[in-house]
Amino acid sequence: xxxKFRFISEExxxxxxxxxxxxxxxxxxxxxxxxxxxxTHKLSQECGTKYALGGRLIQDAIxxxxxxxxxEDVHIVADLLKSTFKIIPDATTIDTHSTSQFTVTRHxxxxxxxxxxxQEMIRSIGKAPIDLTFEVQLRSILSEGWHxxxxxxxxxxxxxxxxxxxxxxxxxxILATLETSEWSMRRIFDDLAYRHYKLxxxxxxxHAKVRLRVSPNLNHDLLDLLNxxxxxxxxxxxxxxxxxxxxxxxxxxxxxxxxxxxxxxWNYTNLKNSDAFILTPRLLLESLRATPSLxx
Numbered sequence: 001x002x003x004k005f006r007f008i009s010e011e012x013x014x015x016x017x018x019x020x021x022x023x024x025x026x027x028x029x030x031x032x033x034x035x036x037x038x039x040t041h042k043l044s045q046e047c048g049t050k051y052a053l054g055g056r057l058i059q060d061a062i063x064x065x066x067x068x069x070x071x072e073d074v075h076i077v078a079d080l081l082k083s084t085f086k087i088i089p090d091a092t093t094i095d096t097h098s099t100s101q102f103t104v105t106r107h108x109x110x111x112x113x114x115x116x117x118x119q120e121m122i123r124s125i126g127k128a129p130i131d132l133t134f135e136v137q138l139r140s141i142l143s144e145g146w147h148x149x150x151x152x153x154x155x156x157x158x159x160x161x162x163x164x165x166x167x168x169x170x171x172x173x174i175l176a177t178l179e180t181s182e183w184s185m186r187r188i189f190d191d192l193a194y195r196h197y198k199l200x201x202x203x204x205x206x207h208a209k210v211r212l213r214v215s216p217n218l219n220h221d222l223l224d225l226l227n228x229x230x231x232x233x234x235x236x237x238x239x240x241x242x243x244x245x246x247x248x249x250x251x252x253x254x255x256x257x258x259x260x261x262x263x264x265x266w267n268y269t270n271l272k273n274s275d276a277f278i279l280t281p282r283l284l285l286e287s288l289r290a291t292p293s294l295x296x
Contacts, residue, residue, distance in 0.1 A: 004036070013029055015114075020080075024248075026212070031063065034058075034060070058130045059091055061130045063135050064135070065136070071182045074107050076246070077138055079246070086111065088110040107137070113133060140178075193237070203217050206259050210241050210262060214259055264279070264280045264288075
């Protein structure tokens, strides 16, 4: 059954996809709007006591899921969304990892519907106990399949899992294995970057280091500078991926993601190499100087 929230959910999905594309992140963005049948089922499950007009409202009539190639990007996207949309802190669920036991972690943000979509959302809600919010679930792409299985075959079939604690722990253990695989995958790319650093393959080094949706090429002037200045090359190798993404996405007007621009921004904020300053395009330098957060 088609959802009356389909149009708004697709618009919000596109907006979030633009945000992740601007950051150059590898991910997939999905969205859905709850159907009338699904909303009725949710209300009937709660016997009409949990959600009601004037009381608690459903906050996930629109749901967005961002599946990221790398688990470390979950917090990056969360920060980008918090700076773009208004977050509802009391409804947001962000679990922290425990060192003593393994449990499923959640990174679910509840955000306010942007003003541009509010009137359409109000019309779609009608008299249903639904809030002017949407939910975003952030997870790694390796864990995405596991969560689908868990949601459809455990969460929706709770009776089947009663008194089956050992099997539930075993199912959670599969996710633990996936998290270990994610850590190993990140280490592989770090090792790949280091090998290219030792071989002086600067473009391939930086491409493996930042792991962003960019072409693996640096311009000839930057390559020449990296070849002649070992300290500058070492500084570029030590680029902090999370910080440089934050820097680039804070620049207004926005700049295209490229290895060249990553080097220019990292040099401006951290390395301060005079030769690299000379190579930095004038318009980019003006944008960097006009961004308060980069000049504090």
